[in-house]
Amino acid sequence: MQPNLQDPVTVLSGVGPKRVTALKELGIETIADLLYYFPFRYEDLKVKELADVADQEKVTLKGVVVADPVISRFGPHRNRLNVRLLINHAVIRVTFFNQPYLKDKFTTGTEIAVYGKWDAKRKSLTGMKVLAVQNEDHPSYEPIYSVSKKIRQGTLVKLIQEAYKRYQGLLVDLVPSNVRSHYRLMNEQEMVQGMHFPKSLEEAQAARRTAIFREFFLFQLRLQTLKNSNDRPENGVALEYDNDALKKFIKTFPFELTNAQKRVVNEICRDMRRPQHMNRLLQGDVGSGKTIVAAIALFATVTAGYQAALMAPTEILAEQHYNKLAKLFAPLHVSVSLLTGSLRTQDKRQALADLRSGRTNIVIGTHALIQEDVDFKRLGLAIIDEQHRFGVNQRRILREKGQKPDILTMTATPIPRTLAITAYGEMDVSTIDEMPAGRLPIQTTWIRSNQVQNALQFVRQQLEAGQQVFVITPLIAESETLDLKTAEQIYDQMNAVFGNDFKVALLHGQMKDDEKNAIMADFAADRVQLLVATTVVEVGVDVPNANVMLIFDADRFGLAQLHQLRGRVGRGKEQAYCILIADPKNQTAIERMTIMTETTSGFTLAQKDLELRGAGDVFGDRQSGLPAFKIGDPVADINSLQVAQLEVQKLFEADPDLREQEHWPLAHYLDVQKLRQPSFD
Numbered sequence: 207m208q209p210n211l212q213d214p215v216t217v218l219s220g221v222g223p224k225r226v227t228a229l230k231e232l233g234i235e236t237i238a239d240l241l242y243y244f245p246f247r248y249e250d251l252k253v254k255e256l257a258d259v260a261d262q263e264k265v266t267l268k269g270v271v272v273a274d275p276v277i278s279r280f281g282p283h284r285n286r287l288n289v290r291l292l293i294n295h296a297v298i299r300v301t302f303f304n305q306p307y308l309k310d311k312f313t314t315g316t317e318i319a320v321y322g323k324w325d326a327k328r329k330s331l332t333g334m335k336v337l338a339v340q341n342e343d344h345p346s347y348e349p350i351y352s353v354s355k356k357i358r359q360g361t362l363v364k365l366i367q368e369a370y371k372r373y374q375g376l377l378v379d380l381v382p383s384n385v386r387s388h389y390r391l392m393n394e395q396e397m398v399q400g401m402h403f404p405k406s407l408e409e410a411q412a413a414r415r416t417a418i419f420r421e422f423f424l425f426q427l428r429l430q431t432l433k434n435s436n437d438r439p440e441n442g443v444a445l446e447y448d449n450d451a452l453k454k455f456i457k458t459f460p461f462e463l464t465n466a467q468k469r470v471v472n473e474i475c476r477d478m479r480r481p482q483h484m485n486r487l488l489q490g491d492v493g494s495g496k497t498i499v500a501a502i503a504l505f506a507t508v509t510a511g512y513q514a515a516l517m518a519p520t521e522i523l524a525e526q527h528y529n530k531l532a533k534l535f536a537p538l539h540v541s542v543s544l545l546t547g548s549l550r551t552q553d554k555r556q557a558l559a560d561l562r563s564g565r566t567n568i569v570i571g572t573h574a575l576i577q578e579d580v581d582f583k584r585l586g587l588a589i590i591d592e593q594h595r596f597g598v599n600q601r602r603i604l605r606e607k608g609q610k611p612d613i614l615t616m617t618a619t620p621i622p623r624t625l626a627i628t629a630y631g632e633m634d635v636s637t638i639d640e641m642p643a644g645r646l647p648i649q650t651t652w653i654r655s656n657q658v659q660n661a662l663q664f665v666r667q668q669l670e671a672g673q674q675v676f677v678i679t680p681l682i683a684e685s686e687t688l689d690l691k692t693a694e695q696i697y698d699q700m701n702a703v704f705g706n707d708f709k710v711a712l713l714h715g716q717m718k719d720d721e722k723n724a725i726m727a728d729f730a731a732d733r734v735q736l737l738v739a740t741t742v743v744e745v746g747v748d749v750p751n752a753n754v755m756l757i758f759d760a761d762r763f764g765l766a767q768l769h770q771l772r773g774r775v776g777r778g779k780e781q782a783y784c785i786l787i788a789d790p791k792n793q794t795a796i797e798r799m800t801i802m803t804e805t806t807s808g809f810t811l812a813q814k815d816l817e818l819r820g821a822g823d824v825f826g827d828r829q830s831g832l833p834a835f836k837i838g839d840p841v842a843d844i845n846s847l848q849v850a851q852l853e854v855q856k857l858f859e860a861d862p863d864l865r866e867q868e869h870w871p872l873a874h875y876l877d878v879q880k881l882r883q884p885s886f887d
């Protein structure tokens with residue numbers, strides 16, 4: 207058999223079923239996986255002069271063994287090996303714990319090098335490794351890989367060495383040579399070698415720079431391929447909507463659209479009319495008026511003779527959207543229906559039949575919309591609210607429900623500009639960057655828990671003035687049961703304080719959906735004045751008469767989440783207030799509380815969040831829906847990412863179908879990733 211980079215790791219010596227499993231857990235199944243499994247750092251094994259070594263530094267020292275090593279035992283199974291080394295004119299002690307077998311490596315009078323941690327006061331080195339006295343081919347930088355308990359560094363290194371020896375000739379250059387030479391990047395083989403077996407720190411750094419660029423380049427290649435395929439006319443629908451009807455519809459609103467709303471409506475409508483597939487993201491801060499924009503797009507679709515769907519992440523939200531939109535569309539003879547998991551069987555059957563027959567024009571729903579039994583007559587547009595709460599797959603299923611309907615996703619979680627390039631992937635972006643006129647910014651204050659009484663006093667005043675209040679209960683890390691317990695305690699507390707004069711209710715995530723809906727309906731209708739809630743109210747809930755929010759243990763929430771929560775108030779004409787109760791212990795938590803009191807802009811907060819948490823955390827957050835990179839950091843390496851984007855654009859301009867011989871490997875790469883449309887010529 208011809209060797210191939212896709213060969214399984216079992217072709218290497220010593221890889222049996224056990225190792226296969228261990229490697230698989232690291233994501234390594236093939237030779238290619240192994241060769242591209244890069245170290246995350248290097249240990250400097252170069253021998254240093256004693257005088258240059260700092261206390262507690264990890265370092266390699268070289269000296270002559272003064273006397274045979276001594277092994278002493280202490281406790282069962284524990285022992286230490288001591289040996290003295292002469293370095294220039296000083297004698298130091300080297301200690302290894304629980305590695306008595308190293309004894310044979312030390313022979314009196316010979317020279318040896320030991321890597322370990324230096325204790326300056328005791329003049330001793332806690333040994334970590336015995337190295338052969340350095341010769342030419344001994345690496346002076348040892349790569350450190352992330353490994354598991356089941357596989358050791360040494361094993362991994364051996365496997366990589368063997369794989370490299372046998373397969374290096376098969377490594378193919380993906381980044382074209384003109385790009386590589388322009389940015390002084392290594393070729394594929396130099397890069398793989400430099401990452402695993404660098405002869406100098408410079409070589410390791412150059413290899414890493416290449417690897418980062420390569421990762422971003424391939425990412426952009428996938429992204430732009432997807433985008434190009436969306437741009438093919440045969441892949442979408444042209445929604446020939448009725449412009450006059452649309453204008454009339456907009457005139458019926460009790461307010462004028464903001465300029466930003468007008469702009470994004472134009473962007474969306476232009477996309478819908480084109481035969482290409484629309485894949486657009488609508489982002490705008492909480493309360494910026496995305497829902498009405500969605501309504502316009504839904505209506506436009508109906509006037510073009512198609513059905514439209516709006517998918518929300520929770521039943522509460524779906525129901526809320528439904529109530530609003532049904533009212534809005536009632537005079538227009540547009541039929542709007544609701545499809546959620548908690549519909550009664552009979553109602554559900556009817557709803558499904560109406561979708562199939564085309565009697566329903568607009569359907570609002572939850573995940574229920576992407577179940578198998580849902581068929582549309584002619585789906586033209588699907589809108590997805592709070593897109594980061596749905597996985598990519600769910601979006602894809604919705605897209606496949608029609609003949610490639612246009613897709614509009616909406617989010618109130620802005621992503622800092624520096625990340626937009628990666629986060630938004632293949633989507634086009636429309637941004638509402640302006641609030642409806644006359645909105646008063648929410649006044650946010652931060653108090654300590656010993657000032658709660660004052661806050662409750664304030665809450666009473668507001669309740670007496672006819673306002674409604676949210677009380678958000680603390681988030682107990684990872685435990686829904688504890689969350690609920692604390693929520694119930696706070697509910698009891700609030701009931702004790704306000705229960706005589708006002709109706710207090712509790713809303714939490716473990717309630718059944720119809721229970722939740724009933725409570726939300728009571729709150730929306732002012733039958734409940736004070737709502738104690740967990741984060742279930744985080745997104746979208748719109749009760750304009752609620753203008754005070756009290757958040758207990760606010761420092762347990764992330765900035766993005768606090769911003770979302772706070773967005774539940776300040777939706778009416780009254781001045782709104784958000785009171786954060788927190789006794790933060792660390793500096794970043796203090797900063798987070800302070801920032802919340804200083805800004806109400808979601809974009810500013812997102813940027814701060816990034817600065818405080820770092821890209822790793824923001825990106826690591828699975829909810830964020832952002833792609834994870836193996837070595838590149840889209841914030842720290844933003845320049846590389848931008849250059850990669852530009853170079854891929856140029857590449858596609860020059861050779862859209864990747865026909866040039868040098869681009870064949872790229873075409874093959876995309877085929878393997880199943881990203882290319884089969885071509886028929």
Ligand code: ADP
Pocket residue numbers: 461462463464467490491492493494495496497498618642643748750777
């Ligand atoms: P989002 O979904 O972006 O959080 P909404 O669409 O729920 O925001 O809008 C928040 C509130 O502002 C709603 O009550 C909506 O009716 C109102 N609104 C929307 N657009 C305007 C506008 N241009 N002028 C005044 N009020 C508006």
Ligand code: MG
Pocket residue numbers: 442443444445477478479480481482483484612
């Ligand atoms: Mg279109």
